[in-house]
Amino acid sequence: MSxxxxxxxxxxxRLDLSHRLALSPMTRSRANPDGTPGKFAAEYYAQRASLGLLISESTQPSxxxxxxMSTPGIYTPEHVEGWKAVTDAVHAAGGHFFIQLAHAGRMAHPDNTPHHRQPLAPSAISAEQDVYTPAGPQQTPVPRELSVSEIQDLIGEFRHAAASAIAAGADGVEIHAGNGFLPHQFLAPNANQRTDEYGGSVENRARFAIEVARAVADEIGxxxxxxxxxxxIPLGGLHEGEPAEVRAQYTHLVGELAKLDLVYLHVFHVGDDELLGSLRGLWPNSVLVVRYGRGREQIADDIEAxxxxxxxxxxxxxxNPDIVERLRTGAPLNEVDQTTIYGGDDTGYTDYPTLARS
Incomplete structure (x- = not known):
C-alpha cells in the first residue's frame, strides 16, 4: 500500500480531508423501534472520525x-434529533458526516415496516430473496407497482429526507442507487418492466435516479x-443484462448525473475496469471506489490507477476504530466478528479494541 x-x-x-480514506456505509441494524439511531450510534461513528469522511448506514426516507429490521430513518422530527447527537459527536471528534438515503423498494417485508404495508417497486415482480424479519427469514412478497404520481411523491420523500439530514447537522447525503435498492430496481430490466416514461429504454430506466438526484441537489446543494x-452487482435478485447493456445503462446514467455537478460518485465495483474508467472520464468531480474482495495491500490501487x-x-x-493509525503504522488489524455485524447491543459495535487499549 503506497x-x-x-x-x-x-x-x-466543502470538506477539507487530510487523507484519501473514508468510512463506507454499512448496515448494522441497531436502530430503535421508532427509527431513531440506537443508543451506541454516536459513540460508534465518533470512534471512527479519524477516517475524515463518514457515510452512514442505509437510512430510509419514509x-x-x-x-x-432495525434500520434508521431520517424523516421525522425525532429522527432529526437522534441523528443530531451522532453528527455532533462526529464533528467534535474531527470528522465529517454524510447520511445515506436508501429506499428498499421491493427488498422489504411488511413485518419489518411500521405500517406493515405491501412493498413498493417499479413493477409487481418479487425479488424472491429472503429477508430477516422478527419471525425469522421470509421471502420478499410481490410488491405493488408504483403509479407515476406515486413516483413523484417518492421523489419528494427523498427531498424531505435530505433537508432533514441537513437539519440534523449532516454535512451532506449520499443517494443509494445501487445494491438492490429502489433506484437500482428501476435500472434493472428484470425488475422494471414498465411501459411508461420510467421503463423500457436505457433513458427511461435511468429517469428515477436522475430525478431523485436533481431534487436532492436542488434542496440542499x-x-x-x-x-x-x-x-x-446482482444484489436483490437484479440482473442488468450483458456487459454491453450494463455499460450503455451506466454511461448514460453517469453522464446525465454529471450534469448536476454532484459532489461525488461512489462506485461499488466488481471488476469491469473498462466501465470504471469510462465512468471516471464522465465524472467531473470526486469519485469514491469500493472494490469487492479488496485486501489491505490493494486499498490504494484505484487511487494510483x-x-x-x-x-x-x-x-x-x-x-478497527483506529484503522487510519493502523494503516499508517503497519499495525495488525482486528478480525471482524461476523456474528455481531447485524443487531444486538454494543458487542461487536463499539467494543473493538484500539491500539491504545489492546
Missing amino acids: SSSLWQPYTLG DDGQGN ADRTGIRISPA GFADIAPLGQFALA
Missing part, C-alpha cells in the same frame, strides 16, 4: 423505504449531494 497516494490531503466539495451505484480519489473502507473500519 503512502504517497493514500495520505495526500484532498478537498471534497416508512415504505424500510427493508431490514449539489456540493452536499453524492450518489452510490453498483453496476452489474486514476480510477478514484477516495477509498472508503467497510469491514476493515468496522473492526
Whole structure:
C-alpha cells in the first residue's frame, strides 16, 4: 500500500480531508423501534472520525423505504434529533458526516415496516430473496407497482429526507442507487418492466435516479449531494443484462448525473475496469471506489490507477476504530466478528479494541 497516494490531503466539495480514506456505509441494524439511531450510534461513528469522511448506514426516507429490521430513518422530527447527537459527536471528534438515503423498494417485508404495508417497486415482480424479519427469514412478497404520481411523491420523500439530514447537522447525503435498492430496481430490466416514461429504454430506466438526484441537489446543494451505484452487482435478485447493456445503462446514467455537478460518485465495483474508467472520464468531480474482495495491500490501487480519489473502507473500519493509525503504522488489524455485524447491543459495535487499549 503506497503512502504517497493514500495520505495526500484532498478537498471534497466543502470538506477539507487530510487523507484519501473514508468510512463506507454499512448496515448494522441497531436502530430503535421508532427509527431513531440506537443508543451506541454516536459513540460508534465518533470512534471512527479519524477516517475524515463518514457515510452512514442505509437510512430510509419514509416508512415504505424500510427493508431490514432495525434500520434508521431520517424523516421525522425525532429522527432529526437522534441523528443530531451522532453528527455532533462526529464533528467534535474531527470528522465529517454524510447520511445515506436508501429506499428498499421491493427488498422489504411488511413485518419489518411500521405500517406493515405491501412493498413498493417499479413493477409487481418479487425479488424472491429472503429477508430477516422478527419471525425469522421470509421471502420478499410481490410488491405493488408504483403509479407515476406515486413516483413523484417518492421523489419528494427523498427531498424531505435530505433537508432533514441537513437539519440534523449532516454535512451532506449520499443517494443509494445501487445494491438492490429502489433506484437500482428501476435500472434493472428484470425488475422494471414498465411501459411508461420510467421503463423500457436505457433513458427511461435511468429517469428515477436522475430525478431523485436533481431534487436532492436542488434542496440542499449539489456540493452536499453524492450518489452510490453498483453496476452489474446482482444484489436483490437484479440482473442488468450483458456487459454491453450494463455499460450503455451506466454511461448514460453517469453522464446525465454529471450534469448536476454532484459532489461525488461512489462506485461499488466488481471488476469491469473498462466501465470504471469510462465512468471516471464522465465524472467531473470526486469519485469514491469500493472494490469487492479488496485486501489491505490493494486499498490504494484505484487511487494510483486514476480510477478514484477516495477509498472508503467497510469491514476493515468496522473492526478497527483506529484503522487510519493502523494503516499508517503497519499495525495488525482486528478480525471482524461476523456474528455481531447485524443487531444486538454494543458487542461487536463499539467494543473493538484500539491500539491504545489492546
